[in-house]
Amino acid sequence: MNLFDYVRASSVDEAVAAVAKPGARILAGGTNLLDLMKIGVAEPTMLVDITRLEDLKRIDWLSDGGVRIGSLVRNSDLAYETRFARTFPMVAEALLSGASAQLRNAATAGGNLLQKTRCSYYQDVASACNRRNAGSGCDARHGLNRLHAVIGWSDHCIATHPSDFCVPLAALDAVVEVTGKGGTREIPIESFHLLPGDQPAKENALAVGELVTAIRIPADASRFAAHSRYLKLRERTSYAFAVVSAAAAMTIEDGRIVEARLTLGAVAAKPWRSREAEAAMIGQIPSKDLFHHAAGIVLQGAIPSGDNAFKIELARRLAARALSAASAGTPAAMPALPGSPLLTISGDANVA
Amino acid sequence: MSLDLSSDTSARPTTRYGSNSGQPLTRRDGILKVTGQATYAADNHPAQLAYAVMVGATIARGRVTAMDVEAASRHPGIIEVFTPDNAPAFAHDPDEKMPPFGFRLELLQNHSVRYAGQPIALVVAETLEAATEGAHLLQPVYETDEARTGLENGVQFDPQAVGVGGPPSTSHGNLDTAFAASETIVEAEYSTPAQYHNAMEPHAVVAEWNGNHLTLDMPNQALAMSCASYARYFDIPVENVVIRSPFLGGGFGSKAILNGPQILAIAAARKLKRPVKLALTRAQMYGPVGHRGQTWQTLRMGLSADGRLKAIHHRSISATSSFDDFLEPAANASLPLYAADALLAEHKGLRLDIGTPGPMRAPGEASGSAALEVAIDEAAEACGLDPLEFRLLNYAESEPGSGRPFSSKALRECYERGAEVFGWQQRLRAPRTMRDDNGLLVGWGMGTAVFPCPMFPAQARTTVRADGSVLVETGGVDMGQGAWTALAQIAAEALGLEAHEIEFRSGVSTLPDAGVAGGSGHTASAGLALSNSGLDALAKLAEIATNDPDSPLFGAGNIGVLPRGGRLVRRDDESRGERFADILTRAKQSEVIGEAKSMREPGNAEKFAMYSHGAVFAEVKVDPDLGQIRTTRMVGAFAAGRVINPRLVRSQYYGGMIWGTSFALHEAALIDHRTGRVMNADLAEYHVPVNADVPSLEAILVAEDDPYVNAIGVKGVGEIGITGTVGAIANAVWHATGRRVRNFPIHIEDILGL
Ligand SMILES: Cc1cc2nc3c(=O)[nH]c(=O)nc-3n(C[C@H](O)[C@H](O)[C@H](O)COP(=O)(O)OP(=O)(O)OC[C@H]3O[C@@H](n4cnc5c(N)ncnc54)[C@H](O)[C@@H]3O)c2cc1C
Numbered sequence A: 001m002n003l004f005d006y007v008r009a010s011s012v013d014e015a016v017a018a019v020a021k022p023g024a025r026i027l028a029g030g031t032n033l034l035d036l037m038k039i040g041v042a043e044p045t046m047l048v049d050i051t052r053l054e055d056l057k058r059i060d061w062l063s064d065g066g067v068r069i070g071s072l073v074r075n076s077d078l079a080y081e082t083r084f085a086r087t088f089p090m091v092a093e094a095l096l097s098g099a100s101a102q103l104r105n106a107a108t109a110g111g112n113l114l115q116k117t118r119c120s121y122y123q124d125v126a127s128a129c130n131r132r133n134a135g136s137g138c139d140a141r142h143g144l145n146r147l148h149a150v151i152g153w154s155d156h157c158i159a160t161h162p163s164d165f166c167v168p169l170a171a172l173d174a175v176v177e178v179t180g181k182g183g184t185r186e187i188p189i190e191s192f193h194l195l196p197g198d199q200p201a202k203e204n205a206l207a208v209g210e211l212v213t214a215i216r217i218p219a220d221a222s223r224f225a226a227h228s229r230y231l232k233l234r235e236r237t238s239y240a241f242a243v244v245s246a247a248a249a250m251t252i253e254d255g256r257i258v259e260a261r262l263t264l265g266a267v268a269a270k271p272w273r274s275r276e277a278e279a280a281m282i283g284q285i286p287s288k289d290l291f292h293h294a295a296g297i298v299l300q301g302a303i304p305s306g307d308n309a310f311k312i313e314l315a316r317r318l319a320a321r322a323l324s325a326a327s328a329g330t331p332a333a334m335p336a337l338p339g340s341p342l343l344t345i346s347g348d349a350n351v352a
Numbered sequence B: 001m002s003l004d005l006s007s008d009t010s011a012r013p014t015t016r017y018g019s020n021s022g023q024p025l026t027r028r029d030g031i032l033k034v035t036g037q038a039t040y041a042a043d044n045h046p047a048q049l050a051y052a053v054m055v056g057a058t059i060a061r062g063r064v065t066a067m068d069v070e071a072a073s074r075h076p077g078i079i080e081v082f083t084p085d086n087a088p089a090f091a092h093d094p095d096e097k098m099p100p101f102g103f104r105l106e107l108l109q110n111h112s113v114r115y116a117g118q119p120i121a122l123v124v125a126e127t128l129e130a131a132t133e134g135a136h137l138l139q140p141v142y143e144t145d146e147a148r149t150g151l152e153n154g155v156q157f158d159p160q161a162v163g164v165g166g167p168p169s170t171s172h173g174n175l176d177t178a179f180a181a182s183e184t185i186v187e188a189e190y191s192t193p194a195q196y197h198n199a200m201e202p203h204a205v206v207a208e209w210n211g212n213h214l215t216l217d218m219p220n221q222a223l224a225m226s227c228a229s230y231a232r233y234f235d236i237p238v239e240n241v242v243i244r245s246p247f248l249g250g251g252f253g254s255k256a257i258l259n260g261p262q263i264l265a266i267a268a269a270r271k272l273k274r275p276v277k278l279a280l281t282r283a284q285m286y287g288p289v290g291h292r293g294q295t296w297q298t299l300r301m302g303l304s305a306d307g308r309l310k311a312i313h314h315r316s317i318s319a320t321s322s323f324d325d326f327l328e329p330a331a332n333a334s335l336p337l338y339a340a341d342a343l344l345a346e347h348k349g350l351r352l353d354i355g356t357p358g359p360m361r362a363p364g365e366a367s368g369s370a371a372l373e374v375a376i377d378e379a380a381e382a383c384g385l386d387p388l389e390f391r392l393l394n395y396a397e398s399e400p401g402s403g404r405p406f407s408s409k410a411l412r413e414c415y416e417r418g419a420e421v422f423g424w425q426q427r428l429r430a431p432r433t434m435r436d437d438n439g440l441l442v443g444w445g446m447g448t449a450v451f452p453c454p455m456f457p458a459q460a461r462t463t464v465r466a467d468g469s470v471l472v473e474t475g476g477v478d479m480g481q482g483a484w485t486a487l488a489q490i491a492a493e494a495l496g497l498e499a500h501e502i503e504f505r506s507g508v509s510t511l512p513d514a515g516v517a518g519g520s521g522h523t524a525s526a527g528l529a530l531s532n533s534g535l536d537a538l539a540k541l542a543e544i545a546t547n548d549p550d551s552p553l554f555g556a557g558n559i560g561v562l563p564r565g566g567r568l569v570r571r572d573d574e575s576r577g578e579r580f581a582d583i584l585t586r587a588k589q590s591e592v593i594g595e596a597k598s599m600r601e602p603g604n605a606e607k608f609a610m611y612s613h614g615a616v617f618a619e620v621k622v623d624p625d626l627g628q629i630r631t632t633r634m635v636g637a638f639a640a641g642r643v644i645n646p647r648l649v650r651s652q653y654y655g656g657m658i659w660g661t662s663f664a665l666h667e668a669a670l671i672d673h674r675t676g677r678v679m680n681a682d683l684a685e686y687h688v689p690v691n692a693d694v695p696s697l698e699a700i701l702v703a704e705d706d707p708y709v710n711a712i713g714v715k716g717v718g719e720i721g722i723t724g725t726v727g728a729i730a731n732a733v734w735h736a737t738g739r740r741v742r743n744f745p746i747h748i749e750d751i752l753g754l
């Protein structure tokens, strides 16, 4: 590990000033950054520890019923906050489907947004990787890419964003609050992560020296509380990143869908939301056929980036399943295996 | 998990000599471990300790043409950078094997690279951080040759041996005739991936030299053998080497055989005249410390019209390194299990640019059983028979080929008990016919488990002192399996004492050689030595007492005596006897020392075939649309001789069955064939099951009384649980989905046919 300076910020302004220096990086829970430093992928010259900024650890309920999640709120604290879990159940489910209990206790909300891809070539300094080292090439493109992107990728990078949390956030129109030298601004979560294009190293809309201070979920997102679900297909029952995942939500009145949301995870470098698919469900009677149709729309532009054609069909099926599950109703209690599709065929029997 | 012991015959007090053998004692070192007080090798910090970091090659074949030693050396805190240009010399040529099991090693003897992850430098510094950064600064430059890591570009050869010195080909009967006489022939190809041991504790060593004396704190499964090997590498007398290995965080075979990085650290300590610590990172464990080599297997079976096996032809291409041989003896899995007129097990080697594979929990047995048990399921299907019925029809009453009787074989009972507890009778024969209430596909599959019961020469010492205390010693190895507990129980039993009444010392090479903790033979080998040393000590006590006119045992020499609760008593009248302490005190002796070596009775070894057996039944549930698989239930019934400690034995079976789940559904090293590098060398991406993957496990202990394996009746339980299980799960997946997947691990896309 390279030698680096360490500063502990005592205010957001101090953090902003410090992180503007070249080579400086924010340290939150450290569950991603420290791992990458140990394997030589991240080599900051300065760590700006923001973990003492108490203001960023709050969950504030806004007067209109929305919520403001401080960027340092731990994944598990957020998932287990009763009102939050009741109001935005699929966000809580997504959080609990991620990583392990130990990691969730350490990982922060902001860190989850900003975590790096799990592409194994990104994590291996001996490999060519445009995202890690601009212009060096992409060893994944013709390498081991079974779990890589099937949509929104480019020849320069085929990585996915691994977060579960961000998938329902995108479905619910969350907003990222950031603070930099020039003050505070807001970035809709959908424009926060960037598709690779020809500049995969530019991963998100944060400017140099900007800090994520909070994530806001608007009040109207709570309309979906009764009909929403996050499903995550994994290669083991727990403690694995998604092969594909889907956040689905809807409001139903008089047996018809009034509004619908659908976002896929692990298929692209950002949560993949489809307004077209959502629109196709409006005014319709919930049915398997409808959901398959909508799921097909989300994946219309999908193309395998390698040995991963199966992910397209799998994502389609999972999206349809998530929509069915959402239409059937949010489980009364958090499922014992959060996010697991295993018991979603005919309902929600698998509750803790 | 079921912990109900009541239905379990083996758990009932099978008290012999008033001792607690047969009882489910908890691990004696358990409290130390769960409270963090157990010192593992890397927890040792002698004064003046320096820290070593290994640098591994990032190419699989070629040469290192340059390294920036200067940049590394300039980094603050660096003490020394070892490369082939200033490599320590060794008294044993690393390009030669080290008998009996030692492989050819990479000890910086030249600049060539033979596999990714091979040590190409060792950086020693005042701190771990400095050494790590020094290693990073070396930035090696390579001349790269094409990596050969696949079946397509590896070089096939006819091996001289497979496994540990086994014949590459074994045949019984006439295969051609048997196939010609067959009604149906079933043939298929199977493959198993490279797997890495991934013991929780990495390979670590703290090496300290004192003149020509070497002390090593390291996890080690073969203390005496390793001492002898280190002595030869460093040209010192074997008695100058001390290995302390009180606790191991798992080994699975990877800590039984010398490896390059640890030797380099020891050499660095000698050169620098300071203690040196090296602990491999997780990623560095995917290369120089062994793995389970890949196999490509073909099984061809000939069947009679009524479903009897006429012929089994099992072939394996087993991968090894370009410079040394360890071949998974996978095809041999077909030899001991099913009765067939003709059997042929054959192996080819495949040279790849990989680290030399090595024994990994059930080497050969696991990968061979994976293929065999699926093939048997396919054969049963071809004959229209229930898989259990088919196995019973082809039950081997004596060892196939040799015709030798089994020393004991309660496999039939394993089948019966396992099937009953699992509910196998309810199984619908046709695949894709069972569903649960939620609409998930349900599949039931089974496999037969089998494992040989080898024994290794082992020694032990029992000291009975005049104050009544007893010391029992053997250089045994507790990798977490509970050897400290089970071995103490065996020792106590021989002496007629409770396990807590003896002082048990183990885990240091200065103690009598307990042999290798491997091959599922440690409890039998070290246990027999302990038992015999106890009997030897008792014999010496009896000798004194029966010849002492003042002893109540005087003259009882012909009748014989027994140990009972710290006393020797007359066999014909247990009320007459005296305490060990009194015998010694009166004889004015401070102690008697019993010593023993253990070996299997050669006559029995010749006369009998010796195996542990078992039957594993698995239930999987599969999402019909999404292909997600979960092993919802497993029941294994195992017969492995006498059970010393049912809690520990059950834990081995659980561990084995979980490993089988891992093999069937999760575990595989992903190699990028362009570079030959393992691309998932960490525990986030190298998947093993989590608790949620094994929601219900049950292990049934079927009692077996085997007077021939050894005097204590112990077979071995450490590895058998993997065998049978892999096939059981794959067969259950077939039964659930109708899809026969023959390449492990089974993936979602295989299930869905996507
Ligand atoms: C084994 C393993 C399994 C995992 N499985 C999952 C999973 O299944 N699903 C899932 O979603 N995640 C998973 N994770 C990822 C985990 O959720 C992230 O590591 C975690 O959320 C990161 O949070 P952190 O606070 O530890 O971030 P850190 O490691 O501290 O930081 C991560 C990055 O974000 C930057 N950063 C952090 N906070 C801010 C801020 N406020 N403003 C600007 N930049 C900031 C840091 O500079 C760094 O680049 C897994 C991680 C591991 C190690």
Ligand code: SF4
Pocket (backbone or CB within 6 Å): A117, A119, A120, A121, A122, A128, A129, A130, A131, A132, A137, A138, A139, A140, A141, A156, A157, A158, A159, A200
């Ligand atoms: S896919 Fe992206 S992250 Fe992976 S190697 Fe290519 S450029 Fe790097």
